[in-house]
Amino acid sequence: MPTKKDILDLHFMDARCKLIDVAAFLDRMERHTGEADFRLESFKKAIPILLSDQPDRAKAMLEAFSDHSSEPAASASIQGASGAPDPSLTL
Incomplete structure (x- = not known):
């Protein structure tokens, strides 16, 4: 070990x-x-997770950047992922 x-x-x-x-x-x-968008805010909210002493920080970081909505979006605004949950698309 x-x-x-x-x-x-x-x-x-x-x-x-x-x-x-x-x-x-x-x-x-x-x-x-210029103005930043939801991605920078998600990034800044994830930093305290990194600095914490909690176990499973990597899992918590992945959860912080995940979209937890359960309903599909009506239409896609882009092709691909944004890397952070966009609150304007949350149902």
Whole structure:
């Protein structure tokens, strides 16, 4: 069974890089003009999950970015997923 140090040795630099990417994304959002949409709000609401000590943070993050509506939308506004639940489409 790997130890915490083993996990740090294997994955610390990758996780560090991803957090720097998140910080750079937020910096870019602050530097640019215009209105953000529901995706940025979903992103900001998910950050406290990352910082919590709760078990299963990855599952909680996936749930935070999931659309929990049970009824299908009347029509698709785009082809593909937006990556976050759009409150304007919630039934």
